[in-house]
Amino acid sequence: MNTLFDKIWDSHVVQIVKDGPTQLYIDRLYCHEVTTPQAFQGLRQRGLKVFRPQQVFAMPDHNIQTHDQDKPVADPVGRKQIDTLDKNCKEFGVTEFKMNTPENGIIHVVGPETGLSLPGMTIVCGDSHTSTHGAMGAVAFGIGTSEVEMVLASQCILQQKPKSMRISINGTLKPGVTAKDVALYLMSQLTTSGATGYFVEYAGDVVRNMSMEGRLTLCNLSIEMGARGGFVAPDEKTFAYIKGKKYAPKGDDWERAVAYWKTLKSGDDAVFDREVTYDAADIEPRITYGTNPGMGIAINGTISTLDEIPESDQASFKKSLKYMGFEPGEKLLGHPIDYVFLGACTNGRIEDFRAFASLVKGHHKAPNVVAWLVPGSWAVAQQIKNEKLDKVLSEAGFEIRQPGCSACLAMNDDKVPAGLYSVSTSNRNFEGRQGPGSRTILASPLVAAAAAITGKVTDPREFM
């Protein structure tokens, strides 16, 4: 009751269907090439037009190669998806940020950085990491392709209203602990289904003090706790971030918008369906050891022993460790690794590149490590140049690739070979996520940087 989630959700209710879900109005729909072709095809089969094309923005990001983007995608099947998106956008009058143009990048990086994602909005996309946009103070969530078709057809979606949950993290984060570590910590505490059915509001000192980039990382990972989405109430930091962005309100509209955005907070009397609180002092730099993001430990911690795992979970736990080539009770510090991936909608922003560069500065990439540094958008790529981070990184033996989703889900050529270990700043360590047989260790950009220079799982604080 009287939570910010209630305020935003309730102000978008068109009607409540009898014995059924809510018809919810959607302010912004984002489309990428993988989860929309069947939705546009559905419209065509029904003889429908896009209902509100000016509220829909599209960009290809999943299949894109991270080098030579001036050339077409080599894989004919992936190329067909990108061509299909181009064709659909043209036919239905949807704005598209095409591959290899300055506005292109990963949707969840581009939306916030262009001012398309704003406080108080409802935002959806056929992509579970749509929760990222919650950092702007929006109710943003991932949907399926049938639901994309619903929004294209009516600018609405039918949804049961989720329950509300507040996660507060109080105190001050220790040096070397980032938003990514906070999220990995929350997943290990709550498990990957702990927030299923809920929409999460992140609060507390840590979140208030977090940069916008940090909040984007935190909200991005809401789905990995099972949550429908997660958001942070907008504040002065949010307004400063949005001001002047290409699609942000201007002039009088800006003043009116900010006045409204300032009302977007949970009431002092707000009642959440669930409320949990954590202490920043308990959070260390973290890594995962298993095949879901909740299977994580502090970087210097040890994997659970079998008797610490409930009996019903043991089959999955054993299967997971076998896949990863780890043993119960093992410590991972010093474990050799083969690949490092910096990027994705989770950690492909300028602050992530600054963090990575600050740690590797004056060191050199370990010779046995293959490192993929992939900016989340062309705007991030440009900013890296403006700040001369490319020079720092290149002196340390790293090459910066071109933007896209890349090795986060390996739909392009950036695949980790079977059996090899990747320390990755992405969001999922599922079996085969970074390529068939690949073994993913999720981590922050700092942990990834430390691993890249030593070739082993390393505590980044050794270099700070």
Add this chain to the structure above:
Amino acid sequence: MKQKFNVITSSCIPLPLENVDTDQIIPARFLKATDKEGFGDNLFRDWRYNKDGSLKKDFVLNDPSYSGCILVAGKNFGSGSSREHAAWAIAGYGFRVVISSFFADIHKNNELNNFVLPVVVTEPFLKELFDSIAKDHKTQVKVDLPNQTVTNMATGKSEHFEINGYKKHCLMNGLDDVDFLVQNRDKVEAFEKNRKTWNR
């Protein structure tokens, strides 16, 4: 895809693993199609096939003693990616029902939107069902949508399951949400008139 749903009685395929994510149901490299056909062939691809394309003998879908259009899975089924391709793969393979004690939100909606019924049962019911199937691979389960009950025919144990009245009506009559929403466009237009334009 718009298959009307009423009462289904079938043997089951058991998958007693927890947190089965949609990357396992259909790996990303198989998401490149631009239609909804053929995903069933790659359902559980990397658990079902070796690298050379030969069958993995120990995976349940490759065990001929199991059959049926009901998949029974451990808790938190369909977590992770929102890809509806996972639901297309499940439907494409021929499953009409998935039974679990817990579903991830997005995947659950995706199943419903493809006329696959996700049935949430209690942990004890699920455990007993896995036991029944282990004992007799041909164990039948009856899923009765009109009465919202699921019955383990081996033990006779029955449970009520939840589904909202609207969606139940859709499933039983082969209707989908787009049909409904398009009919309600006038309500959307009325709603939009009261909206602030700078925030859209």
